[in-house]
Amino acid sequence: MPVREKLLGTVKADYDVCIIGSGAGAGPVAFELVNAGFNVVMLEKGKWYDERHFKKDEQLARHRIFKSQFDKERHVLEEPDGDGGWSRDTTGQFWGGNVVGGASNFMSAYFHRLKPTDFRLLSTYGAIEGATVADWPISYQQLEPYYDKVEKIIGVSGNALKHQFLEPRSSENYPMRPTAEHPIVKLFDRACKTLKFTPLPMARGILTKPMNGRNSCEYSGYCGSYGCHSGAKASSRAALLDSIKDKSNFTLLTQSKAYRLNSDKTGQATSVDYFDAKGRSKSITASRFVVACYSIESARLLLTSVGEKHPKGLGNNHSQVGKNLHCCAGGTGHGIFNLTERDDKFAKAMKIRGPFFNRFLQDWYQIDDKAVSAKPIKGGTLDFVFDPPSPTSDISGLKWQSNGELLWGSPLKQKIKAHFTQSKDFKFEVFCDWLTHDECYVSLAMDEKDAWGIPVAKVTAGFHPHDVKVAQYLVDKGVEVMKAMGADEAYGNVWTSPTSNLMAGGCRFGNDPKTSVLNANCQVHDCDNVYVTDGSFMPNGGSVTPTLTIYANAFRVADKIKASLVS
Template structure:
């Protein structure tokens, strides 16, 4: 099976490559480990999503090993791994055609110019491997605009202190919003904050053969049954296949990228749906199977020229893995303290809140300096984003009601009448407004991917071992932002306001592991996401990012993939002329 372009993975990093190269006339094949599901399979079954993790592999078949840091009896730290089949901690994010982009919330904030030059702006941070990007915001900006049009982003550009430069407004008007959004706007204005509308990768009106949002209220973690959500499958792969130049092979688990003595890729090897070994040859190979699995595949693909794994002679593959720093917060609005009109507004289900704060995307604050003398004595630091949301769905809302805390703070399960009363209180007496904080997860030497020597998947291949060390700076910035979120909720009249930040990673927000840069000794890829050591290998998922910024990654992954698609098209055209 010979093709021009072979792509491993099918999500946000892969789908723009398949879309643009098939448009250009290249014969493209996409290898996806999971099944090919469509809108018909994305029904709104809460048990399927909330309790059964239905769109991901069973952990008894496919797992990871997660290494965490512990302290021994002498207060000295050590690292210990545990397989996810034992912990139950799934690190899969959507093993289907279109990948995790099928299940995202679609918060599509752009990075800002400062995100591309953290080291230049803030200098070295002890214990962190901060690096500037080899490209600028201006180089990526046209491709952000391209994503907004091609994938479908609904929103409205407004001026605020940290608004990034834009060449155009959004191509689709904002999706419908809950009245609570206006509460946030009003209170933010009163206390000197700047609430901004959140752009969403969700169509507010029908286009491109896709229906618009139907406001079921089942969005985050759910597949979209209308096709409105801008998944790689709905927005790009369907059109790539329609071109006649793109072949998608679902249920195809790639286990090796083979090379010859010269270090040239000769084939991609995979197991098909019945476990039979197959292989595909191509002119150009693209790996985009999400950060952890991309590093795992390259590390596992050893050859005579690459004894440490493909494109890994400088042993940079898997290093500088990124997640998202931050945390969460919440406040309760008690119905008995509100007017009937406001209670009715709180009870609405379906539309979105779509409000965020970015006033502290760059922190310059004396209080921050006082609290963090060892980290930021000047009070200047890279900050982040605060997004507001409801847990609309009943099971998500009910989670936690089964626990009751006694006077000593000890939690225990409740049953019967106690549980019924707890559920009644949850659904009839108040509504909880929540926020999520996104700030940089600094790259360190204690956050990386390697191969586990003992644990294998159902095919007998070594699984990825992920060390999840974090930098304390992430917690300090997250706590500063969370306090601002609490401040807004309190000013709105919320009760029981609280927040928390954590060094535990959110596994649906992952990047790094194959960072791009100009120096092969400290990076895996060049500025065009082409491997320094392998001319016809590109990596186009979030693995390329040297730093993650302070917003969810999917938008930037899409934009960079569209950018790299132009470079791959030029490369393919040269190869085609030569042959």
């Protein structure tokens, strides 16, 4: 039977479990525990928005009403300045989604699994000087049943074709047929086969048929960076929280900003303090606490949660909280097709908006090329996409001439017309490991406070040169594909700055408290009634987007929490 009340000294806890956050790391925990009958409360700093609010309007996207306001809450970002020092700036770029469901509302929903080698990066490829690479305390085989569970519960579409780097699967294929494909996919496939590359269909966390009250994809083209109007995208809110929001044993408190976990003399967490919508400080007690605020903010919350047994912050007795942060290394590239020099059939096909360009390449998930390295090294993934519509943003960029002067009048009109009617931009994105190291971490900026008087997070984001080498190799492969497709222009570049999303790490899980924050069950080593279930737990991000892995691990940890509550 569910444990409705747990004693905290002589005080009964308000809830069995308190979950802080509502995104991909939080939704599965709430879904499982509420459906098991436990009494759960969820604190979310943002508001509740759903399909009624997600209109096909770029000005209404996450960049306006769904992100934290810069004047209320920001981050400090430190990056290498190129001269051996560090630049410093305040930024709002890391707020992926200030809304129930978090950044999962605005993802592109590329749902790749990690490979078995991603769990054994150190053992497989060896140490790299200057990096803090580590193996996972669990194996791919232990997480695989939860990958399968996610795909079935939230509805993943795709076609799992066999290839040299295909990860082992307990289900032969995805539960839903692939999304509709753009006609230019055929040109891409032919070009790849000419180059002896292996074009693969993309798995997406997007419904291709109605499921559990959610509609199938509308193929509007407004997907990545936009909230989903149909509910087809597998956001934590649409796929999980919608189904439990009205249950009597689930309480969702929106506009509730958690700022401190309190602990007792034994080191166990007893309550969480938060500010409500009116700025009043309140407190909630629970038997278990789950932190899932996004890597940067989860580390920040633990660092501000000082107690008698946690003088440097909860879980930070070995100074590991915030360490081993990793962004999404890689790059991006483009193929520009001049439609005025193509036949009408090709031009018409290129202009089609809606169907997905569901293709990716993983021929180089391991790079075995002596021109790059004497021994095999970890490579990555190339995803090929058409960007979602952003006409206002596009036009804003077109107003500038190459000499930096403004373009206006008829020349500007002609340039805008040509951009939208005479050419088409096809894009690829590269994903590879951002190696963890000592110059990429989260700490507190004691000289910067948010609107509630709490120190903001400082993100120090140095990069390892190995990442650049791998990313450049993959970017060059993407450019090669664009040229084989007949692009009039083909180019790419490598990222060295942190991406605004897809960050992970900061609360690495492992077996040694001296080098990790969490144990294999994602419990804080020295406070075992606190779990961290967002991407913070990941020792490395793999060479794919991490969302599916975060979902899968959160379902896995939910099982561990259920077992602890009934033991």
